[in-house]
Amino acid sequence: MEIEHDILMEMYRRMVRIREFELAAMDLFKRGQVKGAIHLYIGQEASGVGVCLALRKEDLIAGTHRSHGHNLAKGADPKRMMAEILGKETGYCKGRGGSMHIAAFETGSLGALAVVGSGIPLAVGAALAFQMRGEDRVAVPFTGEAGSNTGNWHEGLNMASVWNLPVVFVLENNHYGVSTNIEDVVKVKDLSQRALAYGIPGIRVDGFDVVAVYRAALQAVERARRGEGPTLLVTESYRFEGHYAGEPEVYRTRAEVKEYRKKDPIPRFRNDVVNDGLAKPAELDAINAEIKQEIADAVQYARQSPEPAPSTAMEYIYA
Amino acid sequence: MAATTNRDVTSLGSTVPVMPPELIRQAPEGVPSKEISYQEAIREALREEMLRDERVFLMGEDIGKHGGAFGVTRTLFDQFGPARVRNTPISENTIVGAATGAALVGMRPVIEIMFVDFSGLAMDQICTQAAKLRFMTGGQCKVPWVLRMPQGGGAGKSTAAQHSQSLEAWYAHIPGLKVVLPSTPYDAKGLMKAAIRDDNPVIFLEQKFLYSFRGLVPESDYVLPLGKCDIKRPGSDITIVASGYMVWHAMMAAHILAEEGVSVEVIDVCTIAPLDEETIGQSARKTGRVVLVSEACRDYGPANEWGMVVMERAFEYLQAPVVRVTGRHTPIPFANSIENGVWPDTPAVVNACRSVLNW
Numbered sequence: 210m211e212i213e214h215d216i217l218m219e220m221y222r223r224m225v226r227i228r229e230f231e232l233a234a235m236d237l238f239k240r241g242q243v244k245g246a247i248h249l250y251i252g253q254e255a256s257g258v259g260v261c262l263a264l265r266k267e268d269l270i271a272g273t274h275r276s277h278g279h280n281l282a283k284g285a286d287p288k289r290m291m292a293e294i295l296g297k298e299t300g301y302c303k304g305r306g307g308s309m310h311i312a313a314f315e316t317g318s319l320g321a322l323a324v325v326g327s328g329i330p331l332a333v334g335a336a337l338a339f340q341m342r343g344e345d346r347v348a349v350p351f352t353g354e355a356g357s358n359t360g361n362w363h364e365g366l367n368m369a370s371v372w373n374l375p376v377v378f379v380l381e382n383n384h385y386g387v388s389t390n391i392e393d394v395v396k397v398k399d400l401s402q403r404a405l406a407y408g409i410p411g412i413r414v415d416g417f418d419v420v421a422v423y424r425a426a427l428q429a430v431e432r433a434r435r436g437e438g439p440t441l442l443v444t445e446s447y448r449f450e451g452h453y454a455g456e457p458e459v460y461r462t463r464a465e466v467k468e469y470r471k472k473d474p475i476p477r478f479r480n481d482v483v484n485d486g487l488a489k490p491a492e493l494d495a496i497n498a499e500i501k502q503e504i505a506d507a508v509q510y511a512r513q514s515p516e517p518a519p520s521t522a523m524e525y526i527y528a
Numbered sequence: 529m530a531a532t533t534n535r536d537v538t539s540l541g542s543t544v545p546v547m548p549p550e551l552i553r554q555a556p557e558g559v560p561s562k563e564i565s566y567q568e569a570i571r572e573a574l575r576e577e578m579l580r581d582e583r584v585f586l587m588g589e590d591i592g593k594h595g596g597a598f599g600v601t602r603t604l605f606d607q608f609g610p611a612r613v614r615n616t617p618i619s620e621n622t623i624v625g626a627a628t629g630a631a632l633v634g635m636r637p638v639i640e641i642m643f644v645d646f647s648g649l650a651m652d653q654i655c656t657q658a659a660k661l662r663f664m665t666g667g668q669c670k671v672p673w674v675l676r677m678p679q680g681g682g683a684g685k686s687t688a689a690q691h692s693q694s695l696e697a698w699y700a701h702i703p704g705l706k707v708v709l710p711s712t713p714y715d716a717k718g719l720m721k722a723a724i725r726d727d728n729p730v731i732f733l734e735q736k737f738l739y740s741f742r743g744l745v746p747e748s749d750y751v752l753p754l755g756k757c758d759i760k761r762p763g764s765d766i767t768i769v770a771s772g773y774m775v776w777h778a779m780m781a782a783h784i785l786a787e788e789g790v791s792v793e794v795i796d797v798c799t800i801a802p803l804d805e806e807t808i809g810q811s812a813r814k815t816g817r818v819v820l821v822s823e824a825c826r827d828y829g830p831a832n833e834w835g836m837v838v839m840e841r842a843f844e845y846l847q848a849p850v851v852r853v854t855g856r857h858t859p860i861p862f863a864n865s866i867e868n869g870v871w872p873d874t875p876a877v878v879n880a881c882r883s884v885l886n887w
Contacts, residue, residue, distance in 0.1 A: 305664050319633075323653055330622040330653060341611060
């Protein structure tokens with residue numbers, strides 16, 4: 210299957226956007242301008258972008274505490290994203306959510322839930338609604354590998370499979386749940402085998418290869434749209450930064466991180482498309498320049514935006 | 529002032545009613561009414577709302593042919609089919625989470641957890657997800673579901689420690705949830721309709737001892753407001769604030785005390801949260817004497833919240849200390865001989881009122 214040039218360029222644009230956005234957010238964090246914690250997706254961009262480009266706008270994602278990338282991959286506006294991270298009224302969640310709950314409903318979201326595994330049932334329920342109403346929409350909950358040990362995850366996969374719901378469960382294996390290596394807490398080496406217990410397909414894909422993720426996601430999404438039920442999609446990846454920005458990372462060696470950084474999905478994609486004659490370096494450089502400006506604008510917008518007024522503290526509790 | 533555990537009632541009067549007539553004849557006069565049970569009232573509300581709005585559907589363990597743990601959904605499966613009366617795996621957390629997901633995209637799920645005691649399994653989805661989603665997304669979404677849960681006990685039920693709790697305080701403590709606990713068929717039907725039409729997650733607690741209690745409900749569609757207390761009996765000498773089955777004991781106590789010339793006002797906290805502080809405060813200012821009656825365990829329980837409302841809104845009007853009559857602070861035992869002693873009953877309420885009146 211040939212992938213259209215526009216889609217290839219959008220893959221690059223969105224991966225670079227996530228990378229630049231998070232580098233800027235990390236910079237703001239280090240200078241004390243971001244309160245709380247931020248959990249970075251750097252290194253995993255190909256996973257979110259490959260999956261979200263296989264979706265339509267009306268398909269819905271459910272995020273986690275590490276969802277800057279998922280939102281941007283689905284098309285969220287970096288300005289309102291950055292404003293949310295800085296706790297501003299112009300942010301997607303009007304400063305009530307912050308980095309961990311950042312969710313752009315306008316681009317197709319069910320929210321970002323910062324309890325590991327908790328987004329799974331929401332996607333199952335949304336998919337149930339799609340099925341009951343005869344809509345060909347798909348729900349996609351993201352989880353890290355550690356989330357596949359939660360009750361939510363197993364209950365959710367079971368319910369979605371027994372009801373044949375249009376869900377693509379994306380399990381992003383970045384190897385560590387905070388400090389705990391997945392090999393210390395799961396017996397099976399290939400996490401996609403967990404699908405066997407639910408009688409659904411499990412696909413394992415190189416999560417540093419955006420094209421491979423995209424192709425695998427399309428296959429799972431189309432299956433869901435056809436009414437054939439859910440799929441477990443495991444993207445094998447790695448987070449280059451700590452669990453949160455500034456985390457001491459005592460549980461892994463610098464050599465290990467250095468080794469994985471060689472797999473960086475962005476230069477890899479760039480080399481691949483240039484070598485295959487699918488894009489010219491100048492074209493990609495132009496995207497880099499465009500995104501650099503876009504993120505600089507987003508930071509400026511976020512900084513200049515007002516904080517929520519204290520008098521509004523009790524808003525949005527009840528509908 | 530140890531009214532909580534004082535059961536030495538020697539004179540209860542001679543004409544204790546089997547059921548307080550005001551609770552049976554609650555439907556407005558002049559409206560064509562029928563007598564149905566609390567259980568039937570909830571079922572009727574579900575049926576009528578499902579007919580009215582195709583977005584409403586039911587989900588839970590064994591709610592299909594079996595009709596749920598207490599038969600509330602019986603016959604609805606035959607009428608609406610397996611898609612809208614949906615049997616689920618035993619997965620409480622995901623039942624609630626799936627309801628949230630469906631609600632986020634425009635459905636109005638009504639879900640059942642067999643016993644409120646089992647809802648501990650779903651605490652994350654109830655309290656940490658559904659209750660906070662609208663808030664933490666800055667109002668981008670709403671979560672209109674109803675979670676039905678039978679709760680509480682009653683003399684002779686013997687369902688022991690894991691099927692008998694009254695847990696409204698768990699949920700009332702969480703901003704973003706509404707909590708309903710009806711005491712009569714009339715309230716159960718009208719409040720269930722309101723809960724289904726409300727745009728927030730609503731915890732709908734059904735006192736299982738009340739399922740078979742009968743009362744009048746109007747033949748036609750009606751909806752009662754959430755967030756309001758209901759004055760079940762007006763009075764001027766003393767206020768009893770109560771909820772759930774305890775409203776029946778409060779009403780029976782009111783009958784007994786009326787024989788002695790005492791005028792009791794009974795306030796039914798049929799919406800536990802958000803609490804209608806105004807109605808409680810007003811009544812306390814009027815009577816100056818307040819007894820609080822709740823089936824839940826005493827410590828940090830609902831009655832304590834009501835008591836603080838009285839302190840904040842009526843302190844200078846009080847003629848006696850506020851007294852609470854509550855479930856004892858214990859897991860519910862199996863054996864009748866001790867089970868019967870852990871919940872408030874009519875004599876305990878009468879006694880508490882007398883202690884306040886004679887203070």
